[in-house]
Amino acid sequence: MIILVINCGSSSIKYQLLDMKGDEEYSLLAKGNLEKIALPDSKLTHKPSGRDSIVINQSVPDHNVGMKLVMETLVSKEYGVLKSFDDIDAVGHRIVQGADFFSGSALVDKDVLSKIEYCSDFAPLHNPAHLLGIKAVSEVLPSVPQCVTFDTAFHQTMEPYAYMYALPYKYYEQYRVRRYGAHGTSHQYVSQRGAKLAGLDLADSRIITCHIGNGSSVTAIRNGKCVDTSMGFTPLEGMIMGTRCGIIDANIVPYIMKKEGLSPDEMTDLMNKKSGFLGISGKTSDMRDICDLAAAGDEKAEIVKKKVTFDIAKLVGGYIAEMNGVDLIVFTAGIAENNPWLRNDVCAQLSYMGVRIDQEANASARRDEAIISAPDSTVKVAMIPTNEELVIARDTMRVVLSK
Numbered sequence: 001m002i003i004l005v006i007n008c009g010s011s012s013i014k015y016q017l018l019d020m021k022g023d024e025e026y027s028l029l030a031k032g033n034l035e036k037i038a039l040p041d042s043k044l045t046h047k048p049s050g051r052d053s054i055v056i057n058q059s060v061p062d063h064n065v066g067m068k069l070v071m072e073t074l075v076s077k078e079y080g081v082l083k084s085f086d087d088i089d090a091v092g093h094r095i096v097q098g099a100d101f102f103s104g105s106a107l108v109d110k111d112v113l114s115k116i117e118y119c120s121d122f123a124p125l126h127n128p129a130h131l132l133g134i135k136a137v138s139e140v141l142p143s144v145p146q147c148v149t150f151d152t153a154f155h156q157t158m159e160p161y162a163y164m165y166a167l168p169y170k171y172y173e174q175y176r177v178r179r180y181g182a183h184g185t186s187h188q189y190v191s192q193r194g195a196k197l198a199g200l201d202l203a204d205s206r207i208i209t210c211h212i213g214n215g216s217s218v219t220a221i222r223n224g225k226c227v228d229t230s231m232g233f234t235p236l237e238g239m240i241m242g243t244r245c246g247i248i249d250a251n252i253v254p255y256i257m258k259k260e261g262l263s264p265d266e267m268t269d270l271m272n273k274k275s276g277f278l279g280i281s282g283k284t285s286d287m288r289d290i291c292d293l294a295a296a297g298d299e300k301a302e303i304v305k306k307k308v309t310f311d312i313a314k315l316v317g318g319y320i321a322e323m324n325g326v327d328l329i330v331f332t333a334g335i336a337e338n339n340p341w342l343r344n345d346v347c348a349q350l351s352y353m354g355v356r357i358d359q360e361a362n363a364s365a366r367r368d369e370a371i372i373s374a375p376d377s378t379v380k381v382a383m384i385p386t387n388e389e390l391v392i393a394r395d396t397m398r399v400v401l402s403k
């Protein structure tokens with residue numbers, strides 16, 4: 001079954017084309033990224049598997065034109081991987097926010113679309129863009145089934161005491177204000193892969209997954225089900241991130257707004273796009289640059305590095321208490337996959353309970369899944385590269401075949 005996985009942002013369309021023969025048997029045919037939609041310098045980078053990537057510089061005024069360009073590229077004589085559009089059996093979309101409407105993936109229909117639209121209030125940058133992507137696919141591939149997979153779905157198993165904020169209850173009833181989490185597809189994938197690699201029975205396990213990238217979240221998973229996660233009503237809550245502040249005393253919000261004369265939208269922008277690594281360092285939101293700056297003696301960059309491990313260790317420690325122990329800790333996403341020092345520093349905070357890192361295994365773990373704990377460690381520790389697209393493709397295959 002050929003499945004096109006789409007991750008549509010407000011100005012980008014990322015895609016992967018997978019040939020799914022089964023959950024474990026699949027091949028990636030091509031992947032790509034169309035950037036800067038509606039800007040003068042839009043460009044599509046397309047990589048057919050086993051061949052060099054190509055870049056197409058072409059003006060793309062909107063998502064419909066963008067989707068057509070992606071499809072034409074996939075069937076192009078020169079660098080395409082399909083004979084015709086008809087070869088695509090289904091399309092799977094990543095959706096950031098499904099609130100408490102969705103605890104699993106769903107086939108797109110009118111009701112599903114209206115719920116995604118309702119959730120746009122909680123994810124104003126993402127959900128409207130996802131809807132544009134679904135609409136653009138309907139125009140280019142009108143008879144192909146489309147499936148949606150939600151970043152929030154995996155976290156729907158949290159208990160009310162974990163997802164409720166201690167605000168007046170009516171705001172939960174009236175406006176659905178509660179914790180939803182994010183990155184669920186990634187946490188689900190790496191916990192399952194990690195359990196397999198560590199030889200654990202997922203149905204009888206306590207796992208903590210640390211997805212540390214530009215956006216970061218940590219999740220506690222008991223017996224394969226999420227019991228707590230660090231992101232909240234929106235992805236702003238939790239630990240320090242590239243440009244998000246993470247958890248702060250909520251009274252700071254009106255305080256800075258009054259002092260600086262900021263509107264709610266300006267304050268939201270400040271906390272989501274101008275804070276985190278960028279806010280403290282004043283220079284960059286990228287961990288590679290933070291590491292370079294710290295190595296050159298930049299004190300603010302050093303604070304950022306320390307705060308990242310401090311925040312992760314606090315969350316991991318809390319989740320160990322919540323689950324009364326832990327069997328496996330998994331690190332994933334751009335920062336945690338590529339920075340052995342971070343995995344080492346977090347685990348050093350857990351040495352009191354017998355967590356030991358195998359220094360060699362940790363130093364060499366980069367692209368491939370690896371156990372990085374020492375044989376005598378009381379808790380297994382793994383590095384698992386995330387693969388959200390594969391989960392979306394699997395779910396799309398399952399949902400489409402079951403209908």
Ligand code: ADP
Nearest residue numbers: 212213214215285286287288333334335338339
């Ligand atoms: P997103 O949340 O946007 O998916 P990623 O998971 O791609 O983010 O993570 C991006 C972060 O990973 C950046 O801060 C980047 O510096 C870091 N990163 C990516 N590759 C490396 C590397 N080779 N060495 C160190 N850090 C890296």
